[in-house]
Amino acid sequence: MxxxxxxxxxxxxxxxxxxxxxxxxxxxxxxxxxxxxxxxxxxxxxxxxxxxxxxxxxxxxxxxxxxxxxxxxxxxxxxxxxxxxxxxxxxxxxxxxxxxxxxxxxxxxxxxxxxxxxxxxxxxxxxxxxxxxxxxxxxxxxxxxxxxxxxxxxxxxxxxxxxxxxxxxxxxxxxxxxxxxxxxxxxRLPGVAPAPAVAGDRLVVLRDRPYVVVTALNAVLLLRMPLLSLGIPLWLTERTQAPAWLVSALFVLNTLGVMAFQVRTARSVSGVTTAVRAVRRSGVLMLLTCAVFALSAVAAGPWAAAGVLVAGSLVLLAAEMLQSAGSWQLGFDLAQAGRIGEYQGFFGTGVTAARTLGPMVLTALLVQWGTPGWLVLGGAILAASYAMGPAARWACAPQGRGEPLDQPRRTRRPTKAGAGAQP
Incomplete structure (x- = not known):
């Protein structure tokens, strides 16, 4: 079957x-x-x-x-x-x-x-x-x-x-x-061996500056998250002639699109280099998304505005899936062996930051500024997506020495690696 x-x-x-x-x-x-x-x-x-x-x-x-x-x-x-x-x-x-x-x-x-x-x-x-x-x-x-x-x-x-x-x-x-x-x-899952304790074992991720920078940049990229729940509904009702029910339709479109195409999109990401490439492409698409959404305010008539918003949502869907795949890979590959849980816990704070600060940022940019706000948002996400490359390269270069991006990150203190933490 x-x-x-x-x-x-x-x-x-x-x-x-x-x-x-x-x-x-x-x-x-x-x-x-x-x-x-x-x-x-x-x-x-x-x-x-x-x-x-x-x-x-x-x-x-x-x-x-x-x-x-x-x-x-x-x-x-x-x-x-x-x-x-x-x-x-x-x-x-x-x-x-x-x-x-x-x-x-x-x-x-x-x-x-x-x-x-x-x-x-x-x-x-x-x-x-x-x-x-x-x-x-x-x-x-x-x-x-x-x-x-x-x-x-x-x-x-x-x-x-x-x-x-x-x-x-x-x-x-x-x-x-x-x-x-x-x-x-x-x-019911198989057990995974814990990482062994070592003398002076403390939270390392907070002192890992490259990973902190990667997490901060990812938080900027995740400003796309409140768009469907807050930014677009406010923009649609305040600045466009599109019908209000379109908010629900765009949410369903995004949900079904991720269900259908996220697995296929992720197949193009297999290491840090391809992850950085996916994040950069997502940044370009997010700038295009913001430009298209801005155009919906000048579209004549409700159906024209609705068409522009649907087009922008499709570009947003592609950007979201690429950004997700790239950030997942970076979050894992740039973490130190034996500390995946610790590093993923920190990487996840980017989601909370985007959800906490995103509503305030999007309200100020989109509702108060209008079209220029969309372009500022798209430009900020594009800049963060291109900054991810140097940040990932920094994280892949312990002691300041560069190494190929597709290599797994070296562990600075190999004695901390736990059995089963890295396959």
Whole structure:
């Protein structure tokens, strides 16, 4: 029987994909209902919800780095299982919290466990999948993630249709159960040997300046993430004549496009050199994307504006898939052996930075500046994409000596490498 396109062949990678699918269904339902749940059921003001979530994710992303190191030291499978269960408990606690302080505490546990779980999963993947297959594996997981989010969003839409407290509570119960199922699937994976402890073992990634620069540049590239959820909806309704329902259609277009083409796009990335090339191409496409979106403001009539926005969304889709594939490869290949969890925990802070600062940046650029703001955004992303090459070259050259980019990064302290941390 032929393997479904979205699922890899039988083995550890399929189990990783099933774990991703299980919790992404719950997350999809959570994302579309959480804001209304916290306002209508918990009774919090929108401003307090935003403040609480911002603080929670800021703290969670920082704590995710030592949690990633814990996964390296104690073993990523067991750590991932515990963090998945912690996430389930945090979501379940939302069912009973009815005040701002309990909400912030639950949100802190949720964000911290999610950040640590992401790092532990990456360390687990690094220990189970060969180095030259990791980007393709992550592409499979991304496609599975999008499929689960789409299903979950549909279930959340049913809850929104009913609009009752019971409907909202069922969504949160589903999300908690999905993380329990995720923990069960992760527990069925083969174990990965932890990296051995050494004297004076501390967080190294914070002192690894090349990797810090790569992470910062990647955070700039990830400003594309709030575009579909915030930037484009605001632009479409404030500056164009396109119908408001197009916001939903563009989101669906992006989700289906990633599901269909992310795996194929990732096949062109197999090392640091090809990753840098993919990131540069994504930067060029992002500049083109921004220019096309800017043109939608001068398109005459709603259908002309809609056509321009659809065209821009297709270019954005191509840019997103190239940037994702390139950054996945760089995040793994530039990390020190035996510290994948720690490094991936830090690399993941770029996502949090983009989600936290992105709304403020996009609102200022697109809503207040208009067309010039689109060009500034595209120019900044293009500059970051071209700066990634020198930064990756720096990271590949310990002691200041250059070496071919497609070589795996040398470990400065080989005694720290753990069995199973690098295939």
């Amino acid at each position: 032929k393997t479904p396109r979205l699922l890899p062949a039988r083995g550890p990678l399929r189990l990783l994909a099933l774990a991703q699918l299980s919790n992404s269904v719950g997350d999809g339902a959570y994302y579309v209902t959480s804001a209304l749940y916290f306002t209508h059921v918990v009774g919090l003001a929108p401003a307090r919800i935003g403040l609480g979530l911002t603080v929670a994710w800021a703290v969670g992303s920082v704590v995710g780095v030592p949690l990633g190191r814990l996964a390296d030291r104690r073993g990523p499978r067991g750590t991932a299982v515990l963090l998945a269960l912690a996430t389930a408990a945090a979501v379940a606690s939302f069912l009973v919290v009815r005040g701002f302080v309990p909400f912030v505490v639950s949100a802190l546990v949720y964000a911290t466990a999610q950040s640590g779980l992401a790092a532990a999963r990456q360390a687990l993947l690094a220990g189970l999948v060969a180095r030259d297959e990791r980007t393709g594996a992550l592409a499979h997981l991304q496609s599975t993630l999008n499929a689960g989010l789409a299903v979950g969003a549909a279930l959340g839409g049913v809850a929104l249709h009913f609009g009752s407290e019971a409907a909202y509570l069922s969504v949160f119960a589903l999300d908690a159960a999905s993380f329990v199922a995720c923990a069960y699937v992760l527990g």
